[in-house]
Amino acid sequence: MVERIEILKRLQSIKNKISELEEFKKCRKNDIQKKKELIDNKRILSEKRHEEKISIQKEIDSKELELKTDEEKVNKYNVQLNAIKTNKEYSALCSEIGCKKADMSLLEDEILSTMSKLEVVDKEGKELTEELKCDEESLKELIINVDADVKRTDSEIGKLQKDQEQYINLLDEESLRYYKRLSNIKGGKAVVAIIGNVCGGCYMNITTQTLNLLISGKELVFCPSCSRILYLDEK
Ligand SMILES: [Zn+2]
Structure with missing residues (x-):
């Protein structure tokens, strides 16, 4: 009987x-997924920066064209000034030139500030491109490492499954049936320890009667609350 509970403990x-190893594999695969998502998000951001750069450059080009047109106008007005006969016409044209020059100065300021904006976006874009290169390199490395981890873990699981089979072969039919059924309905936890008079599966107190049954070690003892197979933790 002691042997039977020992086998069940080993099986558990x-x-x-x-389960731990399967969870570890899942975590490692998840690491790759997370890294891929990070890279995808960065790539979207990088494309956005690129589009921003194009749009800012267009803005600068259009302002520069406007400035050039204004410059040509001022030059034309300056030529016209020489041909003017009356003072009134002269001062009207001078004021027109003044207005245009004020517009041009404003435009020049706008162009300068837009250029600084372009510089910032360009710098961000280049940094992102660099980061992406590094991220893609480290993703490749991560995939290699995770593949190795998964392979190693699979082989460990394989060995454990062989051990599992050996213990199953040692177990009587009835105990195995209990174990399998409980394992299926109790989330893989069929055999649990009693620690401080509490069931390690459902954390309910057990009775002295149950405890006595366990100490006598004559039969399999089940938790009255969760039905799991119980054993006494020697510690
Ligand atoms: Zn219980």
Whole structure:
């Protein structure tokens, strides 16, 4: 009988280990997914910066064209000034030239500030491109490492499954049936320890009667609350 509960304990311990390893594999694969998502988001941002750059450059080009047109106008007005006969016409044209020059100065300021904006966006874009290059390199490395981890873990799981089978072969039919059924309905936790008079599966107190049954070690003892197979933790 002691042997039977020992086998069940080993089986549970192997099952726990396999679950941990499966979880580890999932986490590692998730690491790749997270890295890929990070790269995708950065790529979207980088494309956005690129589009911003094009649009700002267009803005600068159009302002520069406007400035050039104004310059040509001022030059034309200056030529016209020489041909003017009356003072009234002269001062009217001078004021027109003044207005244009004020517009041009404003435009020049706007062009300068737009150029600084372009510089910032350009710098951000270049930094992102650099980061993306590094991220893609580290993703490649990550995939290699995760593949190795998964391979190693699979082989560990394979070994554990062989051990599991050996213990299953040692177990009587009835105990195995209990174990399998409980394992299926209790989230893989069929065999649990009693620690401080509390069931390690459902954390309910157990009765002295149950405790006595466990100490006598004559039969399999089930938790009255969650039905899991119980054992006494020697620690
Ligand atoms: Zn319980």
